Amino acid sequence: MHVLVIGAAGTTGRLVVRSLAENIQHLVKAMVRRTDQMAEMEKLGARPVLADLEQDFSYAMNDVNAVIFAAGSGSSTGPEKTTAVDRDGAVKAIDLAVSHGIERFVMLSSMGADQPDAGPESLRHYLQAKHDADLHLMKSGLSYTIIRPGALTNEPGSGKIEAAARVENRTNSISRADVAEVLVQSLLAEKTESRIFEITGGHVPISEALSGI
Ligand SMILES: NC(=O)c1ccc[n+]([C@@H]2O[C@H](COP(=O)([O-])OP(=O)(O)OC[C@H]3O[C@@H](n4cnc5c(N)ncnc54)[C@H](OP(=O)(O)O)[C@@H]3O)[C@@H](O)[C@H]2O)c1
Numbered sequence: 001m002h003v004l005v006i007g008a009a010g011t012t013g014r015l016v017v018r019s020l021a022e023n024i025q026h027l028v029k030a031m032v033r034r035t036d037q038m039a040e041m042e043k044l045g046a047r048p049v050l051a052d053l054e055q056d057f058s059y060a061m062n063d064v065n066a067v068i069f070a071a072g073s074g075s076s077t078g079p080e081k082t083t084a085v086d087r088d089g090a091v092k093a094i095d096l097a098v099s100h101g102i103e104r105f106v107m108l109s110s111m112g113a114d115q116p117d118a119g120p121e122s123l124r125h126y127l128q129a130k131h132d133a134d135l136h137l138m139k140s141g142l143s144y145t146i147i148r149p150g151a152l153t154n155e156p157g158s159g160k161i162e163a164a165a166r167v168e169n170r171t172n173s174i175s176r177a178d179v180a181e182v183l184v185q186s187l188l189a190e191k192t193e194s195r196i197f198e199i200t201g202g203h204v205p206i207s208e209a210l211s212g213i
Contacts, residue, residue: 001104001187002027004064005046006053006093007071009037011154012108014044015180016070021045023184031060031071053089061096066104068183069093079125086126090133094140105142106186108179109134111150111170111198134196145186146196149174157181162202163209172200181206 003020007013008030020028021044028046032038041048051057053071061067073085090107097105109130112119116127137144150173157177162169182199186192189210197213204212 001025001066002029002064003066003068003187004029004031004049004060006031006060006067006069007108008032008041008046008048009034010070010072012152012176012180012183013070014040015177016068016183017041017044017046019180019184020068025188029060029064031057053092054084057092058096058100061100061102064100065102066106066187067093067097067102068106068108068187070108070180070183072108082126082129087129087132091136094133094137094142097142098140103143104187105137105140105144106183107134107137107144107146108183109146109148109196111148111167111200113148114196138196143193145192145194147179147182147186148196148198149179149182150198150200152176152179158201159206160201160203161199161206161209162204163197163199163213165197167198167200167202169200169202170198172202174199174201178206182210185210 009032020026030041030046038048049060051060073081112127113130119127153173155175
């Protein structure tokens with residue numbers, strides 16, 4: 001597949017780019033915001049495209065047939081950026097994917113996005129933004145996969161996860177490396193089409209966990 005990674009220079013995004021580029025089945029277009037991030041993307045084996053979710057980025061969708069959305073406003077910005085990037089940026093990306101006839105859309109969401117009001121007060125606005133984006137994707141008509149990890153760590157990937165509509169060990173964290181691998185494998189794993197599921201660190205090899213979804 002020819003895959004556009006949105007948020008490609010992010011901590012998870014770069015691991016997604018690396019994993020995709022290592023697989024000869026994929027061509028990778030890496031969407032970044034700054035020119036100084038482009039060389040690293042080329043080094044990883046991707047074609048960089050300079051674009052911002054808060055501007056017109058429709059050209060970034062040309063010549064691709066799948067999108068992995070791994071962008072996020074992060075915790076150091078205020079609620080207005082959460083709305084602009086995590087909700088509106090994602091919604092625009094979904095609408096552009098539809099208008100460009102893109103086949104597959106894989107969304108990095110978050111555990112708790114199903115019930116924003118049940119989350120901690122400090123996370124509610126963020127979870128609501130993720131919830132709204134996920135709902136928009138579900139209604140878009142695209143072939144989608146929505147992945148909701150628990151807290152992310154920078155530990156090395158173990159290749160093993162727990163994946164379920166609702167995971168049992170809800171306080172378990174998961175490494176960004178394992179999340180990246182789930183995002184990439186979901187592109188081609190038939191069982192993940194039109195599915196929303198949670199993931200945490202666990203004991204089941206990723207491909208096996210995804211085939212049991
Ligand atoms: N942290 C957690 O525990 C947790 C748990 C569950 C889910 N998640 C989700 O996982 C996502 C990825 O996490 P992460 O830690 O890998 O994120 P990260 O390192 O903060 O990377 C986010 C990326 O999004 C990009 N971005 C921000 N605003 C943008 C815009 N307007 N246009 C284009 N790109 C933009 C950033 O670009 P720059 O490089 O230019 O800044 C950055 O590369 C989070 O955003 C969140 O939605 C996180």
